[in-house]
Amino acid sequence: MTFNLVELFKLGGPFMWVLLIFSIATFTLVLERCIYLFWHDCNVSSLSSRVKELLRQNKKDEAEQLLSSFSRKKTAATVLLALLQNSKFGESRMEKAAESEAQERIRRMENGFNYLTALSSLAPLTGFFGTVSGMIGAFKSIADATDVNAQLVAGGIYEALITTIFGLIIAIVALVAYNLFVQKVDVFAAETSKAVNDIIPELLGSKND
Secondary structure, eight states, X not given: OOXXXXXXXXXXXXXXXXXXXXXXXXXXXXXXXXXXXXXSBOOOHHHHHHXXXXXXXXXXXXXXXXXXXXXXXXXXXXXXXXXXXTGGGOHHHHHHHHHHHHHHHHHHHTTTHHHHHHHHHHHHHHHHHHHXXXXXXXXXXXXXXXXXXXXXXXXXXXXXXXXXXXXXXXXXXXXXXXXXXXXXXXXXXXXXHHHHHHHHHHHHHHHHO
């Protein structure tokens, strides 16, 4: 016996509507984060190399102009610009300025991550809840039936398990997407920290010159 998605949805009972909302929310969050992270250039190393080269040539003003020329979608540019603009206040001040800007950019990149983790937990729990509810109904049908057979028992059980399957699918999608996004953010944070640590000596050297 085969079923299409509409029939499976109906067999899953009322909890399928909750899972449908969760699936739409998961898809929307994943798509939105993909668009955001794709649109915002998170590459740090190439930009850092260009800035360091200009600083070695004592062209700090040109380095600032270069960073200012990038739009907000060049994520690392705002962090390095904050570093250069605060260099005249000393090492501690420019480190704090760069760290503050980096945290703000990372916060924007991580927007919605908490919802993905919540959905990865709520979806399977809702699926299990629907399964338990379905099992109760199945056993009630068995108790009310005068002639109990294997087909009646199996039919009620596989119908009840449909919500578990859908809940697990949603959770897997949310978890995979979350971990991929977190990895990208972690790479950006590590590269940004390295770039800041590499540029600070160049700034201090140019000041001494």
